Amino acid sequence: MNEGVHQRRDVGSESGAQTRERLLDAAETMFASRGFAATSVRHVTREAGCNLAAVNYHFGSKLGLYQEVFRRRMDAVREQRLASLRRVAAVEQGPGALEAVLHAFAASFIEPLVDQSHGRTLTELIGREMLDPHLPPQMFRAEIAGPVQQSLSQALRTVTPGLSEEAARQCVQSIVGQLVQAAQRVSRQQATPFSPPALSALVDHIVRFSAGGVRACVPASG
Amino acid sequence: MNEGVHQRRDVGSESGAQTRERLLDAAETMFASRGFAATSVRHVTREAGCNLAAVNYHFGSKLGLYQEVFRRRMDAVREQRLASLRRVAAVEQGPGALEAVLHAFAASFIEPLVDQSHGRTLTELIGREMLDPHLPPQMFRAEIAGPVQQSLSQALRTVTPGLSEEAARQCVQSIVGQLVQAAQRVSRQQATPFSPPALSALVDHIVRFSAGGVRACVPASG
DNA sequence: GAGTATTTCAAACGATCGTATGAAAAGCAA
Protein backbone atom coordinates (compact mmCIF):
# COMPACT_ATOMS: atom_id res chain seq x y z
CA MET A 1 0.00 0.00 0.00
CA ASN A 2 3.03 2.24 0.19
CA GLU A 3 3.85 3.80 -3.15
CA GLY A 4 7.41 4.49 -2.05
CA VAL A 5 7.29 8.26 -1.77
CA HIS A 6 5.73 10.03 1.15
CA GLN A 7 3.35 12.75 0.00
CA ARG A 8 1.71 15.36 2.14
CA ARG A 9 -0.81 17.54 0.38
CA ASP A 10 1.17 20.72 0.84
CA VAL A 11 3.26 22.72 3.22
CA GLY A 12 0.56 24.75 4.84
CA SER A 13 1.89 26.80 7.72
CA GLU A 14 5.28 28.38 8.01
CA SER A 15 6.02 26.65 11.28
CA GLY A 16 5.47 23.35 9.51
CA ALA A 17 8.18 24.15 7.01
CA GLN A 18 10.45 25.33 9.82
CA THR A 19 10.40 22.11 11.78
CA ARG A 20 10.73 20.20 8.53
CA GLU A 21 14.01 21.93 7.82
CA ARG A 22 15.21 21.69 11.40
CA LEU A 23 14.68 17.96 11.08
CA LEU A 24 16.64 17.84 7.82
CA ASP A 25 19.50 19.87 9.30
CA ALA A 26 19.75 17.70 12.38
CA ALA A 27 19.43 14.51 10.37
CA GLU A 28 22.10 15.60 7.90
CA THR A 29 24.60 16.18 10.67
CA MET A 30 23.85 12.97 12.51
CA PHE A 31 23.60 10.68 9.49
CA ALA A 32 26.96 12.08 8.37
CA SER A 33 28.74 11.60 11.68
CA ARG A 34 27.13 8.35 12.84
CA GLY A 35 25.67 6.63 9.81
CA PHE A 36 22.13 5.55 9.05
CA ALA A 37 21.74 2.59 11.36
CA ALA A 38 23.45 4.25 14.32
CA THR A 39 21.32 7.38 14.09
CA SER A 40 17.97 7.05 15.82
CA VAL A 41 14.84 8.98 15.04
CA ARG A 42 14.74 10.00 18.68
CA HIS A 43 18.19 11.55 18.50
CA VAL A 44 17.22 13.53 15.43
CA THR A 45 13.96 14.83 16.83
CA ARG A 46 15.55 15.72 20.15
CA GLU A 47 18.30 17.64 18.33
CA ALA A 48 15.69 19.36 16.19
CA GLY A 49 13.64 20.21 19.25
CA CYS A 50 10.43 18.63 18.10
CA ASN A 51 8.31 15.60 18.71
CA LEU A 52 9.25 12.03 17.93
CA ALA A 53 6.35 11.57 15.56
CA ALA A 54 7.40 14.53 13.42
CA VAL A 55 9.69 12.38 11.30
CA ASN A 56 6.94 9.99 10.31
CA TYR A 57 4.58 12.87 9.75
CA HIS A 58 6.86 14.88 7.50
CA PHE A 59 8.82 12.12 5.77
CA GLY A 60 6.82 8.95 6.24
CA SER A 61 9.69 7.01 7.77
CA LYS A 62 13.30 7.21 8.85
CA LEU A 63 14.33 6.11 5.37
CA GLY A 64 12.20 8.84 3.83
CA LEU A 65 14.02 11.38 5.99
CA TYR A 66 17.37 10.01 4.85
CA GLN A 67 16.46 10.24 1.20
CA GLU A 68 15.15 13.77 1.58
CA VAL A 69 18.42 14.81 3.22
CA PHE A 70 20.16 13.87 -0.03
CA ARG A 71 17.51 15.22 -2.34
CA ARG A 72 17.77 18.64 -0.73
CA ARG A 73 21.49 18.98 -1.47
CA MET A 74 22.06 17.05 -4.67
CA ASP A 75 21.09 19.75 -7.12
CA ALA A 76 23.38 22.30 -5.51
CA VAL A 77 26.33 19.91 -5.42
CA ARG A 78 25.96 18.88 -9.04
CA GLU A 79 25.57 22.46 -10.24
CA GLN A 80 28.59 23.64 -8.31
CA ARG A 81 30.78 20.97 -9.86
CA LEU A 82 29.49 21.53 -13.39
CA ALA A 83 29.69 25.30 -13.17
CA SER A 84 33.33 25.34 -12.11
CA LEU A 85 34.21 23.03 -14.99
CA ARG A 86 32.25 25.06 -17.50
CA ARG A 87 33.87 28.25 -16.32
CA VAL A 88 37.36 26.93 -16.99
CA ALA A 89 36.73 24.99 -20.18
CA ALA A 90 35.39 28.12 -21.83
CA VAL A 91 38.44 30.21 -20.98
CA GLU A 92 41.61 28.15 -20.90
CA GLN A 93 43.59 27.11 -23.92
CA GLY A 94 47.10 25.97 -24.64
CA PRO A 95 49.58 23.83 -22.73
CA GLY A 96 48.40 24.72 -19.22
CA ALA A 97 44.75 24.05 -19.99
CA LEU A 98 44.82 20.52 -18.59
CA GLU A 99 46.17 21.75 -15.28
CA ALA A 100 43.52 24.47 -15.20
CA VAL A 101 40.71 21.98 -15.69
CA LEU A 102 42.11 19.67 -13.05
CA HIS A 103 42.63 22.49 -10.60
CA ALA A 104 39.10 23.76 -11.04
CA PHE A 105 37.64 20.33 -10.45
CA ALA A 106 39.87 19.43 -7.52
CA ALA A 107 39.33 22.76 -5.81
CA SER A 108 35.56 22.56 -6.19
CA PHE A 109 35.78 19.15 -4.60
CA ILE A 110 38.14 19.88 -1.72
CA GLU A 111 37.48 23.46 -0.73
CA PRO A 112 33.87 23.16 0.39
CA LEU A 113 35.19 20.81 3.07
CA VAL A 114 36.63 23.71 5.03
CA ASP A 115 34.79 26.75 3.72
CA GLN A 116 31.20 25.96 4.52
CA SER A 117 30.07 23.55 7.16
CA HIS A 118 27.65 21.87 4.77
CA GLY A 119 30.46 20.70 2.52
CA ARG A 120 32.17 18.61 5.13
CA THR A 121 29.10 16.80 6.35
CA LEU A 122 27.90 16.27 2.82
CA THR A 123 31.15 14.63 1.82
CA GLU A 124 30.98 12.31 4.78
CA LEU A 125 27.37 11.58 3.95
CA ILE A 126 28.25 10.66 0.38
CA GLY A 127 31.10 8.48 1.55
CA ARG A 128 28.76 6.56 3.82
CA GLU A 129 26.13 6.18 1.13
CA MET A 130 28.77 4.73 -1.18
CA LEU A 131 29.58 1.97 1.28
CA ASP A 132 26.15 1.48 2.80
CA PRO A 133 23.53 2.39 0.21
CA HIS A 134 20.06 3.31 1.37
CA LEU A 135 19.08 5.43 -1.61
CA PRO A 136 17.27 4.07 -4.66
CA PRO A 137 20.10 2.75 -6.83
CA GLN A 138 19.60 5.18 -9.69
CA MET A 139 19.19 8.25 -7.53
CA PHE A 140 22.73 8.98 -6.44
CA ARG A 141 24.62 7.87 -9.51
CA ALA A 142 22.15 9.35 -11.95
CA GLU A 143 21.86 12.73 -10.29
CA ILE A 144 25.41 13.43 -9.14
CA ALA A 145 28.11 10.98 -10.09
CA GLY A 146 27.00 10.44 -13.66
CA PRO A 147 26.69 14.02 -14.91
CA VAL A 148 29.76 15.23 -13.08
CA GLN A 149 31.99 12.43 -14.30
CA GLN A 150 30.78 12.75 -17.85
CA SER A 151 31.37 16.48 -17.77
CA LEU A 152 34.90 16.06 -16.45
CA SER A 153 35.58 13.38 -19.02
CA GLN A 154 34.58 15.69 -21.83
CA ALA A 155 36.61 18.57 -20.42
CA LEU A 156 39.68 16.34 -20.24
CA ARG A 157 39.31 15.33 -23.86
CA THR A 158 38.87 18.93 -24.92
CA VAL A 159 42.20 20.00 -23.44
CA THR A 160 44.07 16.76 -24.15
CA PRO A 161 44.42 15.94 -27.84
CA GLY A 162 44.55 12.23 -28.56
CA LEU A 163 42.84 11.10 -25.34
CA SER A 164 40.35 8.41 -26.22
CA GLU A 165 36.88 8.31 -24.72
CA GLU A 166 37.62 5.12 -22.83
CA ALA A 167 40.93 6.46 -21.51
CA ALA A 168 39.24 9.66 -20.40
CA ARG A 169 36.63 7.64 -18.52
CA GLN A 170 39.35 5.71 -16.71
CA CYS A 171 41.27 8.89 -15.91
CA VAL A 172 38.15 10.37 -14.37
CA GLN A 173 37.94 7.38 -12.07
CA SER A 174 41.57 7.85 -11.08
CA ILE A 175 41.05 11.53 -10.37
CA VAL A 176 37.86 11.02 -8.41
CA GLY A 177 39.48 8.22 -6.46
CA GLN A 178 42.29 10.51 -5.36
CA LEU A 179 39.85 13.26 -4.43
CA VAL A 180 37.48 11.07 -2.45
CA GLN A 181 40.34 9.67 -0.45
CA ALA A 182 41.85 13.13 0.08
CA ALA A 183 38.48 14.50 1.13
CA GLN A 184 38.15 11.77 3.72
CA ARG A 185 41.59 12.55 5.09
CA VAL A 186 40.67 16.22 5.35
CA SER A 187 37.32 15.51 6.95
CA ARG A 188 38.85 13.10 9.44
CA GLN A 189 41.16 15.83 10.69
CA GLN A 190 38.52 17.46 12.83
CA ALA A 191 40.75 18.95 15.51
CA THR A 192 43.30 20.62 13.23
CA PRO A 193 41.19 21.73 10.28
CA PHE A 194 43.97 21.65 7.67
CA SER A 195 45.60 25.02 7.26
CA PRO A 196 44.86 26.75 3.94
CA PRO A 197 48.46 26.32 2.72
CA ALA A 198 48.39 22.59 3.46
CA LEU A 199 45.10 22.33 1.62
CA SER A 200 46.50 24.23 -1.31
CA ALA A 201 49.51 21.93 -1.41
CA LEU A 202 47.18 18.94 -1.40
CA VAL A 203 45.25 20.27 -4.37
CA ASP A 204 48.44 21.19 -6.19
CA HIS A 205 49.82 17.69 -5.83
CA ILE A 206 46.64 16.08 -7.12
CA VAL A 207 46.67 18.43 -10.09
CA ARG A 208 50.31 17.69 -10.92
CA PHE A 209 49.98 13.96 -10.41
CA SER A 210 46.78 13.75 -12.42
CA ALA A 211 48.11 15.87 -15.26
CA GLY A 212 51.04 13.50 -15.58
CA GLY A 213 48.67 10.57 -15.39
CA VAL A 214 46.34 11.88 -18.06
CA ARG A 215 49.20 12.67 -20.42
CA ALA A 216 50.58 9.18 -19.88
CA CYS A 217 47.27 7.79 -21.12
CA VAL A 218 47.66 9.45 -24.51
CA PRO A 219 49.17 7.08 -27.08
CA ALA A 220 52.68 8.19 -27.96
CA SER A 221 52.60 10.40 -31.04
CA GLY A 222 55.43 10.75 -33.59
CA MET B 1 36.41 -2.32 35.63
CA ASN B 2 36.95 -3.40 32.03
CA GLU B 3 40.60 -3.26 31.09
CA GLY B 4 39.71 -3.03 27.41
CA VAL B 5 40.83 -6.44 26.24
CA HIS B 6 38.86 -9.59 26.88
CA GLN B 7 41.05 -12.32 28.26
CA ARG B 8 40.10 -15.92 28.72
CA ARG B 9 42.68 -18.06 30.44
CA ASP B 10 43.27 -20.27 27.45
CA VAL B 11 41.63 -22.12 24.63
CA GLY B 12 40.99 -25.37 26.36
CA SER B 13 38.97 -27.70 24.20
CA GLU B 14 39.06 -28.00 20.45
CA SER B 15 35.33 -27.45 20.13
CA GLY B 16 35.82 -24.15 21.91
CA ALA B 17 38.28 -23.01 19.28
CA GLN B 18 35.95 -24.26 16.55
CA THR B 19 32.95 -22.19 17.56
CA ARG B 20 35.26 -19.26 18.16
CA GLU B 21 36.37 -19.37 14.55
CA ARG B 22 32.89 -20.02 13.24
CA LEU B 23 31.86 -16.85 15.05
CA LEU B 24 34.74 -14.91 13.51
CA ASP B 25 33.92 -16.19 10.02
CA ALA B 26 30.25 -15.31 10.32
CA ALA B 27 31.00 -11.94 11.87
CA GLU B 28 33.52 -11.07 9.19
CA THR B 29 31.00 -11.68 6.44
CA MET B 30 28.18 -9.81 8.13
CA PHE B 31 30.20 -6.85 9.38
CA ALA B 32 31.54 -6.47 5.84
CA SER B 33 28.18 -6.58 4.10
CA ARG B 34 26.04 -4.76 6.66
CA GLY B 35 28.35 -2.72 8.85
CA PHE B 36 28.88 -2.75 12.59
CA ALA B 37 25.67 -1.17 13.82
CA ALA B 38 23.40 -3.05 11.43
CA THR B 39 24.87 -6.42 12.33
CA SER B 40 23.35 -7.94 15.44
CA VAL B 41 24.95 -10.44 17.73
CA ARG B 42 21.91 -12.65 17.21
CA HIS B 43 22.45 -12.71 13.45
CA VAL B 44 26.07 -13.68 13.89
CA THR B 45 25.43 -16.44 16.39
CA ARG B 46 22.56 -17.82 14.33
CA GLU B 47 24.78 -17.87 11.24
CA ALA B 48 27.55 -19.53 13.22
CA GLY B 49 25.10 -22.09 14.61
CA CYS B 50 25.80 -21.43 18.25
CA ASN B 51 24.27 -19.78 21.23
CA LEU B 52 23.66 -16.08 21.66
CA ALA B 53 25.88 -15.86 24.71
CA ALA B 54 28.87 -17.28 22.87
CA VAL B 55 29.95 -13.86 21.63
CA ASN B 56 30.16 -12.41 25.10
CA TYR B 57 31.84 -15.52 26.38
CA HIS B 58 34.54 -15.66 23.71
CA PHE B 59 35.04 -11.96 22.97
CA GLY B 60 33.57 -10.10 25.91
CA SER B 61 31.31 -7.95 23.78
CA LYS B 62 30.16 -7.23 20.25
CA LEU B 63 32.95 -4.68 19.93
CA GLY B 64 35.47 -7.25 21.09
CA LEU B 65 34.28 -9.58 18.35
CA TYR B 66 34.64 -6.82 15.78
CA GLN B 67 38.18 -6.03 16.83
CA GLU B 68 39.17 -9.68 16.80
CA VAL B 69 37.83 -10.02 13.25
CA PHE B 70 40.41 -7.44 12.21
CA ARG B 71 43.21 -8.73 14.39
CA ARG B 72 42.90 -12.15 12.84
CA ARG B 73 43.51 -10.88 9.28
CA MET B 74 45.76 -7.87 9.65
CA ASP B 75 49.06 -9.69 9.80
CA ALA B 76 48.34 -11.66 6.65
CA VAL B 77 47.19 -8.60 4.72
CA ARG B 78 50.21 -6.54 5.67
CA GLU B 79 52.64 -9.35 4.89
CA GLN B 80 51.07 -9.99 1.50
CA ARG B 81 51.43 -6.35 0.50
CA LEU B 82 54.97 -6.04 1.75
CA ALA B 83 56.11 -9.32 0.23
CA SER B 84 54.91 -8.44 -3.26
CA LEU B 85 56.72 -5.10 -3.05
CA ARG B 86 59.91 -6.65 -1.75
CA ARG B 87 59.85 -9.26 -4.47
CA VAL B 88 59.79 -6.64 -7.21
CA ALA B 89 62.09 -4.04 -5.70
CA ALA B 90 64.84 -6.62 -5.43
CA VAL B 91 64.62 -7.65 -9.07
CA GLU B 92 63.60 -4.82 -11.33
CA GLN B 93 65.91 -2.14 -12.60
CA GLY B 94 65.96 0.36 -15.42
CA PRO B 95 63.25 2.39 -17.14
CA GLY B 96 60.39 -0.07 -16.62
CA ALA B 97 61.07 -0.52 -12.93
CA LEU B 98 58.51 2.07 -11.84
CA GLU B 99 55.78 0.31 -13.79
CA ALA B 100 56.84 -3.01 -12.29
CA VAL B 101 56.58 -1.68 -8.73
CA LEU B 102 53.21 -0.12 -9.41
CA HIS B 103 51.90 -3.25 -11.06
CA ALA B 104 52.99 -5.44 -8.20
CA PHE B 105 51.31 -3.20 -5.67
CA ALA B 106 48.11 -2.68 -7.65
CA ALA B 107 47.74 -6.35 -8.43
CA SER B 108 48.25 -7.38 -4.81
CA PHE B 109 45.54 -4.91 -3.93
CA ILE B 110 42.98 -5.74 -6.61
CA GLU B 111 43.37 -9.42 -7.33
CA PRO B 112 42.42 -10.81 -3.92
CA LEU B 113 39.02 -9.26 -4.53
CA VAL B 114 38.13 -11.96 -7.03
CA ASP B 115 40.55 -14.75 -6.29
CA GLN B 116 39.79 -15.63 -2.72
CA SER B 117 36.55 -14.87 -0.99
CA HIS B 118 38.33 -13.42 2.03
CA GLY B 119 39.85 -10.63 -0.02
CA ARG B 120 36.57 -9.15 -1.06
CA THR B 121 34.97 -9.08 2.34
CA LEU B 122 38.15 -7.81 3.92
CA THR B 123 38.30 -4.87 1.52
CA GLU B 124 34.72 -3.96 2.28
CA LEU B 125 35.45 -4.31 5.97
CA ILE B 126 38.40 -1.96 5.73
CA GLY B 127 36.37 0.54 3.76
CA ARG B 128 33.71 0.57 6.44
CA GLU B 129 36.24 0.91 9.22
CA MET B 130 37.72 3.92 7.44
CA LEU B 131 34.38 5.73 7.47
CA ASP B 132 33.02 4.40 10.72
CA PRO B 133 35.91 3.61 13.05
CA HIS B 134 35.35 1.17 15.88
CA LEU B 135 38.95 0.04 16.28
CA PRO B 136 41.40 1.67 18.65
CA PRO B 137 42.79 4.58 16.64
CA GLN B 138 46.35 3.31 16.46
CA MET B 139 45.45 -0.27 15.63
CA PHE B 140 44.49 -0.03 11.98
CA ARG B 141 46.84 2.68 10.83
CA ALA B 142 49.78 1.39 12.80
CA GLU B 143 49.46 -2.22 11.75
CA ILE B 144 48.41 -1.99 8.12
CA ALA B 145 48.24 1.42 6.52
CA GLY B 146 51.45 2.76 7.99
CA PRO B 147 53.92 -0.01 7.12
CA VAL B 148 52.43 -0.62 3.68
CA GLN B 149 52.43 3.02 2.67
CA GLN B 150 55.94 3.57 3.94
CA SER B 151 57.16 0.52 2.07
CA LEU B 152 55.56 1.66 -1.17
CA SER B 153 56.94 5.12 -0.68
CA GLN B 154 60.45 3.78 -0.36
CA ALA B 155 60.04 1.50 -3.36
CA LEU B 156 58.88 4.45 -5.46
CA ARG B 157 61.92 6.50 -4.49
CA THR B 158 64.23 3.59 -5.27
CA VAL B 159 63.03 3.31 -8.85
CA THR B 160 62.41 7.04 -9.40
CA PRO B 161 65.54 9.20 -9.16
CA GLY B 162 64.86 12.70 -7.94
CA LEU B 163 61.58 11.94 -6.18
CA SER B 164 61.58 13.67 -2.82
CA GLU B 165 60.39 12.00 0.32
CA GLU B 166 57.43 14.34 0.61
CA ALA B 167 56.47 13.89 -3.03
CA ALA B 168 56.68 10.12 -2.67
CA ARG B 169 54.35 10.28 0.32
CA GLN B 170 51.83 12.27 -1.67
CA CYS B 171 52.10 9.92 -4.64
CA VAL B 172 51.39 6.98 -2.34
CA GLN B 173 48.18 8.69 -1.27
CA SER B 174 47.20 9.21 -4.89
CA ILE B 175 47.88 5.58 -5.76
CA VAL B 176 46.08 4.20 -2.73
CA GLY B 177 43.15 6.50 -3.42
CA GLN B 178 42.76 5.13 -6.92
CA LEU B 179 43.03 1.56 -5.69
CA VAL B 180 40.57 1.92 -2.84
CA GLN B 181 38.00 3.44 -5.18
CA ALA B 182 38.64 0.79 -7.83
CA ALA B 183 38.36 -1.96 -5.24
CA GLN B 184 35.00 -0.63 -4.16
CA ARG B 185 33.79 -0.57 -7.74
CA VAL B 186 34.89 -4.15 -8.19
CA SER B 187 33.37 -5.29 -4.94
CA ARG B 188 30.12 -3.54 -5.70
CA GLN B 189 29.74 -5.54 -8.91
CA GLN B 190 28.49 -8.63 -7.15
CA ALA B 191 26.41 -10.10 -9.94
CA THR B 192 28.97 -9.85 -12.74
CA PRO B 193 32.23 -10.48 -10.92
CA PHE B 194 34.46 -8.53 -13.32
CA SER B 195 35.93 -10.71 -16.01
CA PRO B 196 39.69 -11.30 -15.71
CA PRO B 197 40.47 -9.22 -18.83
CA ALA B 198 38.46 -6.28 -17.50
CA LEU B 199 40.28 -6.56 -14.20
CA SER B 200 43.59 -6.66 -15.98
CA ALA B 201 42.70 -3.56 -17.97
CA LEU B 202 41.78 -1.81 -14.75
CA VAL B 203 45.13 -2.59 -13.18
CA ASP B 204 46.95 -1.61 -16.37
CA HIS B 205 45.29 1.78 -16.44
CA ILE B 206 46.13 2.51 -12.82
CA VAL B 207 49.74 1.53 -13.47
CA ARG B 208 50.01 3.75 -16.55
CA PHE B 209 48.23 6.69 -14.94
CA SER B 210 50.22 6.44 -11.73
CA ALA B 211 53.55 6.07 -13.52
CA GLY B 212 52.81 9.28 -15.40
CA GLY B 213 51.74 10.91 -12.16
CA VAL B 214 54.85 9.89 -10.26
CA ARG B 215 57.15 11.07 -13.04
CA ALA B 216 55.32 14.39 -13.13
CA CYS B 217 56.19 14.86 -9.46
CA VAL B 218 59.93 14.75 -10.15
CA PRO B 219 61.37 18.25 -10.54
CA ALA B 220 62.39 18.85 -14.12
CA SER B 221 66.05 17.98 -14.61
CA GLY B 222 68.48 19.42 -17.18
C1' DG C 1 35.81 -43.72 37.60
C1' DA C 2 35.53 -38.82 40.40
C1' DG C 3 36.49 -33.92 40.35
C1' DT C 4 37.59 -29.67 38.15
C1' DA C 5 37.60 -26.44 34.52
C1' DT C 6 35.81 -25.05 30.18
C1' DT C 7 32.21 -24.36 27.06
C1' DT C 8 27.33 -24.20 25.72
C1' DC C 9 22.73 -23.30 26.57
C1' DA C 10 17.85 -21.34 27.42
C1' DA C 11 15.93 -17.66 29.46
C1' DA C 12 15.50 -13.23 30.98
C1' DC C 13 16.97 -8.20 31.84
C1' DG C 14 16.55 -3.38 30.80
C1' DA C 15 17.13 -0.38 27.05
C1' DT C 16 16.22 1.37 22.71
C1' DC C 17 14.53 0.96 18.27
C1' DG C 18 10.90 2.52 14.27
C1' DT C 19 6.26 3.24 13.91
C1' DA C 20 1.26 4.06 14.89
C1' DT C 21 -2.57 6.40 17.18
C1' DG C 22 -5.72 9.68 18.73
C1' DA C 23 -6.26 13.73 21.03
C1' DA C 24 -4.61 18.63 21.75
C1' DA C 25 -2.67 22.79 19.57
C1' DA C 26 -2.10 25.98 15.95
C1' DG C 27 -3.10 28.04 11.47
C1' DC C 28 -6.31 29.76 8.39
C1' DA C 29 -10.59 30.86 5.59
C1' DA C 30 -15.27 32.08 6.12
Place this chain on the structure above:
DNA sequence: TTGCTTTTCATACGATCGTTTGAAATACTC
Protein backbone atom coordinates in the same frame (compact mmCIF):
# COMPACT_ATOMS: atom_id res chain seq x y z
C1' DT D 1 -16.14 33.46 16.12
C1' DT D 2 -17.02 28.98 13.62
C1' DG D 3 -15.45 25.10 10.96
C1' DC D 4 -11.85 22.76 8.79
C1' DT D 5 -7.05 21.56 7.86
C1' DT D 6 -2.40 21.19 9.20
C1' DT D 7 0.85 20.40 12.59
C1' DT D 8 2.42 18.94 17.16
C1' DC D 9 2.20 16.19 21.05
C1' DA D 10 2.25 12.41 24.74
C1' DT D 11 1.91 7.78 24.79
C1' DA D 12 1.93 3.12 23.62
C1' DC D 13 3.01 -1.09 20.71
C1' DG D 14 5.73 -4.82 19.25
C1' DA D 15 10.28 -5.91 17.97
C1' DT D 16 15.01 -6.20 18.53
C1' DC D 17 19.06 -4.81 20.64
C1' DG D 18 23.60 -6.11 23.76
C1' DT D 19 24.40 -8.22 27.84
C1' DT D 20 23.87 -11.15 32.07
C1' DT D 21 22.92 -15.25 34.65
C1' DG D 22 22.96 -19.78 36.46
C1' DA D 23 22.41 -24.22 35.28
C1' DA D 24 23.40 -28.08 31.97
C1' DA D 25 26.72 -30.15 29.08
C1' DT D 26 31.20 -31.17 27.67
C1' DA D 27 36.23 -31.69 27.95
C1' DC D 28 40.20 -32.54 30.59
C1' DT D 29 43.17 -34.02 34.74
C1' DC D 30 44.08 -37.20 38.04
